[in-house]
Amino acid sequence: MRSLFLIFLSGLWFYTKASDVNVMDYGAKGDAITLNTIAIQKAIDACNRSGGGKVFFPEGNYLSGTIELKDNVVLHVQKGATLLGSTDMEAYRNLDPFTEGLGIDVGWALLVAVDRRNIGIEGGGTIDGQGSKLKAAHILKDTRPEGQRWGRRPFLLRVVRCTGVQVSDVTLKYAGAWTSHYFQSKGIRIERLKIVSVGVAHNDGIGIDGCQDVVIRNCDVESGDDALVFKTTSSKMACKNIKASGLRLKSHQAGIKMGTESMANFENIEISGCEIRDTRNGGIKLLSVDGAQIKNVLIADITMNQVRTPILLRLGSRLSVFRKGQDVQQQTGSFENVVLKNITAVSADSTQLKSATGILITGVPEHRISGIMLEKIRITLPGGGAVGEADAVVPEAISQYPEVKTFGPVIPAYGLWLRHAQDIRVKDLELRTKAADHRPAVFMEDVQQAQLTNCAFRAEGNPAAIIKIRSSDAITLEKIQAVAKANLLIDADTASRSGVQYKSGQ
Incomplete structure (x- = not known):
């Protein structure tokens, strides 16, 4: 994959010390009681009018509603200072409304920048949305079911159609909804950020939405929802030219996720050198369900520990529209040149499925998922799959929200499940289980042009076959090892048998 990131070495960010200001000089009080929205906004506006600079928050706790960032202004929240989100819902504004993947209207925020240039947040301090307290106050006035009312709660940080954004050396805590959301913006640097945002639903960590x-x-x-998530809630701008590295991710949902909303493409994205732990709904999930092409994506050098279902790759046809009146429904998307390599994962003992499966790769009828390379993957699973589970029928879920549990409760393979797939290459894959598993290691259905090379399946058990193939063609298997006492190494049905080539490699 070609290098794409020299653009970040120059020209991304500039700062001219023009007119630094202190929020206290505009009437702000760090007593955690006084609502400082107007005072803080006055300080930001004054800094902007004077040509830009830094807005300083000295030590203290500054309570506020929605604050709008302006051109050439950096918020410097110094160590010992906390910007506190108000627990009064009426203190927040929505400057860019939209509908998220579950169909809920969202967009309110504590910190927001719309159509701005050269903005930043820094300083070693904390921004705390008080999400649990906000929710408790909210439900006293809003009696709708939680699934309908949560969208009214504010994000902690929203950056919309901005150029030149730097967020570094601050802590983001306890958002009312998503923690940080960057939409259709360019030239973004996020460094040495700490996020602890749990306690209410939909606490995504870092959300990159159609940015470049x-x-x-x-x-x-550490997030209540996906830790690092890439979205395209509009078809007008792709997620493109993105590099993420050195991240430590913990989540109640997924560690790395792409495509919860997926109208525009995801292109030229590299994620490397990351640690994922204790995720309750997946380690790595790449999804195109609203029309996106996922192209030239590399995820490498990843360690995962205690994750529920390490890898899910999904091409679907939900085809939702999230910005009503601004967009139109797309056609089903595709995958091209997607590489996952040098990945080690240990599954949690309990997963979303009745019996754990390591890798799920599936398209839909008439739209095969394709162009995928898995290399040097090591996965340890709990095992325990029963003989009868090898015959499980998995729902197609063509238009449903893309989650692992959508395909449950049982997958007919403990290791690699492939369905409606084409041009899939798997090299140097090792799967092992802690307990015996009586399902095949690999199950393929409606697969064309797949290669499995140098694969080791180290699970005890008595499956009917190590590899089960149905309605598939142009399948090449080479250097396959297995320890299970299976009746067959390969069980291919009549439609597949002539299209399977096996090389022992001995």
Whole structure:
């Protein structure tokens, strides 16, 4: 994959010390009681009018509603200072409304920048949305079911159609909804960020939505929802030219996710050198379900520990539209040149499925998922799959929300499940289980042009076959090892048998 990131070495960010200001000089009080929205906004506006600079928050706790960032202004929240989000819902504004993947209207935020240039947040301090307290106050006035009312709660940080954005050396805590959302913006650097955002639903960590020329480095994220998530809620701008590295990710949902909303493409994205732990709904999930092409994506050098279902790759046809009146429905998307390599994962003992499966790769009828390379993958799973589970029928879920549980409760393979797939290459794959598993290691259905080379399946058990193939063609298997006492190494049905080539490699 070609290098795409020299653009970040120059011209991304500038700062001219023109008129630094202190929020206290405009009437702000760091007593955690006074609502400082107007005072803080006055300080930002004054800094902007004077040509830009830094807006300083000295030590203290500054309570506020929605604050709008302006051109050439950096918020410097110094160590010992906290910007506190108000627990009064009426203190927040929505400057860019849209509908997210579950169909909920969202967009309110504590910190927001719309159509701005050269903005930043820094300083070693904290921005705390008080999400749990906000929710408690909210439900006293809003009696709708939680699934309908949560969208009214504010994000912590929203950056919309901005150029030149730097967020570094701050802590983001306890958002009312998504923690940070960057939409259709360019030239973004996110570095040494710490996120601890749990306690209410939909606490995504870092959300990149149709942004380009992005660097994310050396961040710690503990989130209630997806830790690092790429979206395209509009078809008008792709997620493109993005590099993320050195991240430590913990989540109640997925560690790395792409495509919860997926109208525009995801292109030229590299994610490397990351640690994922304790995720409850997946380690790495790449999804195109609203029309996106996922192209030239490399995910490498990843360690995962105690993750529920390490890898899910999904091409679907939900085809939702998220910005009503601004966009139109797309056609089903595609995958091209997607590489996952040098990945080590240990599954949690309990997963979303009745019996754990390591890798799920599936398209839909008439739209095969394709162009995928898996190399040097090591996965340890709990095992325990029963003989009868090898015959499980998996729902197609063509238009449903893309999650692992959508395909449950049982997958007919413990290791690699492939369906409606084409041009899939798997090299140097090792799968092992802690307990015996009586399902095949690999199950293929409606697969064309797949290669499995140098694969080791180290699971005890008595499956009917190690590899089960149905309605498939142009399948090449080479250097396959297995320890299970299976009746067959390969069980291919009549439609597939002539199209399977096996090389022992001995």
